[in-house]
Amino acid sequence: MHCVLLLLQLPLASIFVWNGLKRASSYDRIKPHSHQGNSHRSITVPTLDHRHSLPMLTPTMPFSLLKHCFAKLLTPLLDNRSGFLAAFVLICVSAWLFQRRTTRQKKPTPHRFSNSATCLKILQNLPYDDRPGTNKLSHEVSRAIPNQRLVRAFQIDNGFTTRDAAYGRQFRRQAVQAIRQVTSTNRGGWNQIATVAREIAATYFRESTSDDRGDLDLIVQVVTMKAVLSMFFEVDATTYTDAAAFEIARRINLLSMQSKSTTGHQSADFSSLKSLLQRVGLDWTDSKDNPLNILLPAYETLWRVVARCLIEVVFRPSANTQWRSLLQTFIANPTPGTFSQIAPGGDTNVSVEFLVHEALRLYPPTRRIYRHVHFQDKQMPELLTADIEAAHRQLHVWGVDSHRYRPARWIVADQKMRDAFMPFGGGEWICPASSGFGPMMIGVLVATFAEILSAEDWELRLLRGEEGSEDEGSWILDDEMVLESDRREDTAWDLVRRS
Ligand code: HEM
Numbered sequence: 001m002h003c004v005l006l007l008l009q010l011p012l013a014s015i016f017v018w019n020g021l022k023r024a025s026s027y028d029r030i031k032p033h034s035h036q037g038n039s040h041r042s043i044t045v046p047t048l049d050h051r052h053s054l055p056m057l058t059p060t061m062p063f064s065l066l067k068h069c070f071a072k073l074l075t076p077l078l079d080n081r082s083g084f085l086a087a088f089v090l091i092c093v094s095a096w097l098f099q100r101r102t103t104r105q106k107k108p109t110p111h112r113f114s115n116s117a118t119c120l121k122i123l124q125n126l127p128y129d130d131r132p133g134t135n136k137l138s139h140e141v142s143r144a145i146p147n148q149r150l151v152r153a154f155q156i157d158n159g160f161t162t163r164d165a166a167y168g169r170q171f172r173r174q175a176v177q178a179i180r181q182v183t184s185t186n187r188g189g190w191n192q193i194a195t196v197a198r199e200i201a202a203t204y205f206r207e208s209t210s211d212d213r214g215d216l217d218l219i220v221q222v223v224t225m226k227a228v229l230s231m232f233f234e235v236d237a238t239t240y241t242d243a244a245a246f247e248i249a250r251r252i253n254l255l256s257m258q259s260k261s262t263t264g265h266q267s268a269d270f271s272s273l274k275s276l277l278q279r280v281g282l283d284w285t286d287s288k289d290n291p292l293n294i295l296l297p298a299y300e301t302l303w304r305v306v307a308r309c310l311i312e313v314v315f316r317p318s319a320n321t322q323w324r325s326l327l328q329t330f331i332a333n334p335t336p337g338t339f340s341q342i343a344p345g346g347d348t349n350v351s352v353e354f355l356v357h358e359a360l361r362l363y364p365p366t367r368r369i370y371r372h373v374h375f376q377d378k379q380m381p382e383l384l385t386a387d388i389e390a391a392h393r394q395l396h397v398w399g400v401d402s403h404r405y406r407p408a409r410w411i412v413a414d415q416k417m418r419d420a421f422m423p424f425g426g427g428e429w430i431c432p433a434s435s436g437f438g439p440m441m442i443g444v445l446v447a448t449f450a451e452i453l454s455a456e457d458w459e460l461r462l463l464r465g466e467e468g469s470e471d472e473g474s475w476i477l478d479d480e481m482v483l484e485s486d487r488r489e490d491t492a493w494d495l496v497r498r499s
Pocket residue numbers: 123143159160168171172175178179294297298299301302305364365366369370423424425426428429430431432433438439442
């Protein structure tokens with residue numbers, strides 16, 4: 001299309017330039033405006049090939065030249081029908097190009113907020129600064145636009161990416177139904193979920209860490225991936241290797257990072273992820289049946305917070321020994337009752353629920369939620385960011401130790417804290433796993449790992465920097481170290497069995 005337009009313009013542009021040049025080269029006499037009444041006086045100015053003196057450019061010369069070029073070009077064009085048509089096409093094409101350029105520049109203005117009340121307004125597509133005025137875009141479009149990178153990377157079509165309100169509602173119902181099925185008593189309920197998770201983790205540590213060393217994030221990824229595939233897709237975890245689960249996790253991670261990158265660098269392709277999923281028994285042709293529609297929101301969120309919670313409750317030097325026994329009691333009998341039961345004793349006693357809440361506060365897996373809005377009273381669309389991670393660490397809400405993992409803060413959590421706590425989003429699209437399944441699942445997975453791993457038997461070190469680079473180093477986790485919510489490419493949590 002661009003080439004055709006360019007070709008259309010080229011002859012016209014060349015006529016324009018050619019006429020201008022021709023006229024300029026033969027232009028040796030111009031008539032400047034006389035200052036003496038109405039009489040005009042011709043003066044001689046050097047021609048372009050005048051060798052002995054420089055051409056004299058008067059201020060009026062470029063305008064007269066332009067006027068002449070226009071006259072020269074347009075008069076013959078307007079004199080005949082095809083010329084008139086060509087001029088008309090030129091004008092239309094220029095107008096189209098101009099309009100396209102201006103709309104292209106209509107990049108949304110970004111705004112980021114960490115105030116919890118404002119974050120909630122953003123999640124609900126309401127004006128964030130209390131002005132009247134509604135969003136011109138539908139709620140679905142506002143949510144779908146920032147998530148299009150996921151469509152390109154994973155070919156998904158789900159509630160996060162659709163512009164179709166009816167399909168969005170249908171997808172939500174499907175997700176609610178899937179969660180209900182996973183926890184249903186005829187499939188064994190939470191006891192069965194815990195049994196499967198424990199078997200997967202036990203197999204992993206029996207078979208995969210033969211060298212007594214591993215990257216903690218990767219271990220959590222493999223076990224979480226196998227648990228999610230087993231729960232939501234009934235893929236038997238014994239029918240494929242941990243290496244295959246790791247490869248699926250790695251491809252998801254690569255595609256996800258690639259979709260965020262602005263360099264367009266291609267290192268992973270979707271087809272290899274698809275064939276890995278096919279090999280474990282998942283196949284599809286329609287993007288609405290893509291298993292990643294559910295796998296992504298479930299797996300990507302769970303493994304992140306489980307890994308951080310595990311570090312806090314097992315490996316932080318200040319970790320309370322009571323937390324481990326709480327987790328042990330819970331995994332032996334995983335019910336909503338044991339999950340929220342506060343250990344008897346002192347007033348700093350907590351529950352597994354508080355351990356999980358504190359991990360979700362400090363390390364929310366969905367760190368930021370985006371909406372592309374266009375309010376009626378604004379000229380430009382805006383990209384609004386609800387910075388959940390920042391909202392969860394605000395000093396005036398959580399106190400001076402807001403960067404510390406302190407589950408006991410939930411014993412006396414006030415309304416301000418409860419309002420600011422949004423790990424599962426808010427409003428009409430609050431995560432369907434928020435009321436029960438998500439927190440319980442985190443508890444089950446953390447308790448599963450805590451059964452196998454202990455600080456007495458395993459040492460955890462943070463490795464940072466590229467291998468061989470100047471900033472390469474290794475750190476022992478102490479109480480002052482503030483952890484990142486997300487996995488950084490140049491860091492790894494190195495888990496080594498103590499000899
Ligand atoms: C730690 C666990 C989880 C966290 C922190 C989390 C977080 C979130 C957040 C923040 C949203 C809202 C996104 C938005 O407003 O744009 C959301 C939505 C959603 N989550 Fe989760 N999620 C978790 C687990 C799960 C699991 C296990 C599932 C499995 C089914 C799931 C399925 C969904 C779905 C389907 C939606 C979209 C709801 C809708 O469109 O109405 N999530 N989640």
